[in-house]
Amino acid sequence: MDRRILKTQKAIIGAFIQLLAEKEFEDITINEISDRADVSRGTVYLHYIDKFDLLDKCIDIYFKKLFESCMTLNGTTLLLSKSFMIRTFEYLEEHAFIYTTLLVNKGIPTFRNLMMDVILGNLSEVIDASSIKRDINKEVTLQFLASAIVGLLEWWIIKSIPIPAKDIAEQLWSLLERFQVIPHLPDSN
Incomplete structure (x- = not known):
């Protein structure tokens, strides 16, 4: 897999874990994940269907x-x-x-x-x-x-x-x- 894709996915998952430590899952939005990961919403959706898919992965x-x-x-x-x-x-x-x-x-x-x-x-x-x-x-x-x-x-x-x-x-x-x-x-x- 392309190193840039892995780096992006790692950033998204890292941001997601940080947010999970701060708040309940149901209160987390894709906007917050993308902001924290420093990627666009579209980039998050390029890798994950939604926050439930991100959680599963x-x-x-x-x-x-x-x-x-x-x-x-x-x-x-x-x-x-x-x-x-x-x-x-x-x-x-x-x-x-x-x-x-x-x-x-x-x-x-x-x-x-x-x-x-x-x-x-x-x-x-x-x-x-x-x-x-x-x-x-x-x-x-x-x-x-x-x-x-x-x-x-x-x-x-x-x-x-x-x-x-x-x-x-x-x-x-x-x-x-x-x-x-x-x-x-x-x-x-």
Whole structure:
């Protein structure tokens, strides 16, 4: 892709993220986005159908960046693991402004929902592969755990990262082991 197009799209998305940090999604206009990005309205419309398309593309970009950075190790996709959790929290810490904005803005639950879906999928595979007792309905277990993990991520990022990334990841892993959500593995890194 042409470097000028990438530069323009980056400016538009950057302006959009800044505006999302300042106001609710529904209150943002294409004029504000174009002014902040220092491009014309027509340029915004050249790249995006409307602000909903821009939001979708923005979420796709940052969701892919998060999971491409955290979910692969040496070219292989990871299931739920301590190293995955540590990398995820470290990545969120490093890019806190963007992810705080995407999680905090009440007008855009899409990012949170995508996180829930990925965590549900990973947890489902972990539970299927483990020897965890099946005395509780699997769907109840999955919903409870995924909600707890996403809730913890939200709390941690919204509260301006009150605990270092490695520490919160290790505490979460410890809780999952303690409550026998995941089997205690001596080499679970």
